[in-house]
Amino acid sequence: MxxxxxxxxxxxxxxxxxxxxxxxxxxxxxxxxxxxxxxxxxxxxxxxxxxxxxxxxxxxxxxxxxxxxxxxxxxxxxxxxxxxxxxxxxxxxxxxxxxxxxxxxxxxxxxxxxxxxxxxxxxxxxxxxxGLQPTGDRRLWVQDGDSAVQISSADIGWIEADRDYMRLCLPDRSYLVHEAMQSLLKRLPPGLFVRIHRSAAVNRNYVRDIRRKGRRKYLVMQNGTELTIGPSFVKSAMSALGN
The missing domain is CATH 3.40.50.2300 (Response regulator)
Known part of the structure; x- marks a missing residue:
């Protein structure tokens, strides 16, 4: 088409x-x-x-x-x-x-x-x-108490699993969505988020530094949060982040 x-x-x-x-x-x-x-x-x-x-x-x-x-x-x-x-x-x-x-x-x-x-x-x-990938931002609806609000995918710093939910971490707060990681990533702009663990993905624009401590490799986000890169994701994450 x-x-x-x-x-x-x-x-x-x-x-x-x-x-x-x-x-x-x-x-x-x-x-x-x-x-x-x-x-x-x-x-x-x-x-x-x-x-x-x-x-x-x-x-x-x-x-x-x-x-x-x-x-x-x-x-x-x-x-x-x-x-x-x-x-x-x-x-x-x-x-x-x-x-x-x-x-x-x-x-x-x-x-x-x-x-x-x-x-x-x-x-x-x-x-x-x-197979061509569209670009641009995408808006997501998330639950906020008794109502729902829209957030921009570009404002999500990282995503991490929280029991049966995914937690979308923004600079000032976080939201829970009841959805599998793979399904959620399909709804986000292609190439913006990098999977670093079975239960975590990061917005490449929010990564401040990539560090190693012993055998552990981890990312430092803009707000100082440290996120460990899973051993099976090191090669793909490093490649995606250009390191």
Missing amino acids: TSDQKLDILIVDDEPLARGRIKSLCNRMTNINRIDMASGGREALDIISENCPAILLLDIDMPDLSGMDVAKRCQQLATAPEIIFTTAHDRYAVEAFRYDAADYLLKPVKEELLREAVSRVQQRRQTDQT
């Missing part, structure tokens, strides 16, 4: 005004081909089966079948559409990315954020078909 190929989109929302507004935003984009609309989850599944759209702009709270249920069923398809959730609630954000969502946009959906999300999908599809 080349970057100028256009995408078919299915807008799924039980509110007519919301469907109409999102459609008007999509109509302004040059990288969109066909736009279909569904007023509920079951209708959406029928259209997906028939037309195989590239992207779902998917509401979550719907009376017949929720957006999460639609996303779960899409995972069982041989060719699943990319999903961009569009909802008025942030409380589902963390759960949404367990379904490998491309993005999670809060209503009223902003045109700039929708354009960015669709472009990311286009890049992801290009990567899948050509």
Whole structure:
């Protein structure tokens, strides 16, 4: 797939005004081909089966079948559409990315954020078909108490396992996400994070120094934190960090 190929989109929302507004935003984009609309989850599944759209702009709270249920069923398809959730609630954000969502946009959906999300999908599809790696920052939704917040992947200094979770360590605080390391790294910009241990990966831009003490090799991060490089990761980590 080349970057100028256009995408078919299915807008799924039980509110007519919301469907109409999102459609008007999509109509302004040059990288969109066909736009279909569904007023509920079951209708959406029928259209997906028939037309195989590239992207779902998917509401979550719907009376017949929720957006999460639609996303779960899409995972069982041989060719699943990319999903961009569009909802008025942030409380589902963390759960949404367990379904490998491309993005999670809060209503009223902003045109700039929708354009960015669709472009990311286009890049992801290009990567899948050509092996070319997209660049740039990516935003992640993380749980913060009873709500969810967005963080920039570029602000994450390192990632370390914490029981059944991954801890995203930022300069001023950290967040827990319930996701496997390998799955999480796939959602981050390629080449930005370097795996240094089975349970740790670092943002190369936050590494201040590489040191050795006896047989132990470790990294010193910008804030002084020391992270040990696992023996089986020394060669690949040193190569990736240019040392």
